[in-house]
Amino acid sequence: MLSIVTPAYNEAASLPALYARLTAALAGLEWEWIVVDDHSADDTFSRIQAIARNDSKVHGYRLARNCGSHAAIACGLDHARGNAAAVMAADLQDPPEMLPDLLARWKDGAQVVWAARQRAPKTSRVYYLLMRRVPGLDTMPPAGVGLFLIDRAVIEAFRQFREQHTSILALIAWMGFRQATVAGRQEARQHGHSGWTLRKKVALLVDSVTAFTYTPIRLMTYLGFATALLGFLYAGFVIIHAIRGAPMAGWASLMVVVLVIGGIQMLMMVVLGEYLWRALDESRRRPRYLIEDTTERGNTD
Ligand code: UDP
Numbered sequence: 001m002l003s004i005v006t007p008a009y010n011e012a013a014s015l016p017a018l019y020a021r022l023t024a025a026l027a028g029l030e031w032e033w034i035v036v037d038d039h040s041a042d043d044t045f046s047r048i049q050a051i052a053r054n055d056s057k058v059h060g061y062r063l064a065r066n067c068g069s070h071a072a073i074a075c076g077l078d079h080a081r082g083n084a085a086a087v088m089a090a091d092l093q094d095p096p097e098m099l100p101d102l103l104a105r106w107k108d109g110a111q112v113v114w115a116a117r118q119r120a121p122k123t124s125r126v127y128y129l130l131m132r133r134v135p136g137l138d139t140m141p142p143a144g145v146g147l148f149l150i151d152r153a154v155i156e157a158f159r160q161f162r163e164q165h166t167s168i169l170a171l172i173a174w175m176g177f178r179q180a181t182v183a184g185r186q187e188a189r190q191h192g193h194s195g196w197t198l199r200k201k202v203a204l205l206v207d208s209v210t211a212f213t214y215t216p217i218r219l220m221t222y223l224g225f226a227t228a229l230l231g232f233l234y235a236g237f238v239i240i241h242a243i244r245g246a247p248m249a250g251w252a253s254l255m256v257v258v259l260v261i262g263g264i265q266m267l268m269m270v271v272l273g274e275y276l277w278r279a280l281d282e283s284r285r286r287p288r289y290l291i292e293d294t295t296e297r298g299n300t301d
């Protein structure tokens, strides 16, 4: 059985179309559809309930608050019962008709199959360029991933990771297993708009960096040593001048030093702070998501 996992945030208009196309693309296969409503403000959940009432393959969960698509995907994977799961956005940008290609690779033995995007906006290209430099993440497609399929073994492995501040794609790439990539196709979003504001993109970038690399902290070390060395050398130079009776005067030079050193220190505190609050947040071990309602409870009317 194949589980299709779909995170949905304000996707009421897209879901019926996606359901119809999934049904057509997966005809003859055994499958289930797990739709996780990421606390949408529109009637996404009632659409899911309506579809689930007529089709027992469809299971809906509504999260208690908007947690972002990654938490919604985690919820979907936690409830998936298939031998493999395909994670697919609700907006039909990555057409369900690609699923047979992914399934073929899976049947050939791949445990993780990425449908690589062919083109991507500049921000995501920069993101993937950076992430692919991290050891272990070089299997991520350069223009990003539209849709991916993972084997039961990978679903089980994924469930052991309880971290919140991470990228699911990067985590799955990092986990290893037998990975394969197929060329994906993309269509334009027909309804609604992308939920990725610049703020969310920056948050994902910082999450991904802090989750997979300590490079920023290592850079702080180098910068710290370099600044200290330069500072001590210049201090020696100033002291020798003063002893020789020719102290250098200057408000301007003093201000430059104070501001530059102050700025470097502030930047380093920012880096430390980003790691530190995530460490504190993860140490609380809060659940990744809370379920407000499901179509399974029989209270859907
Ligand atoms: N999504 C979500 N929670 C959010 C934002 C988005 O569950 O807070 C879902 C959204 O409904 C879609 C998927 O995540 O199914 C991908 O989102 P989107 O299409 O906005 O992202 P993009 O295609 O721009 O990467």
Ligand code: MG
Pocket (backbone or CB within 6 Å): 089, 091, 093, 189, 194
């Ligand atoms: Mg999209």
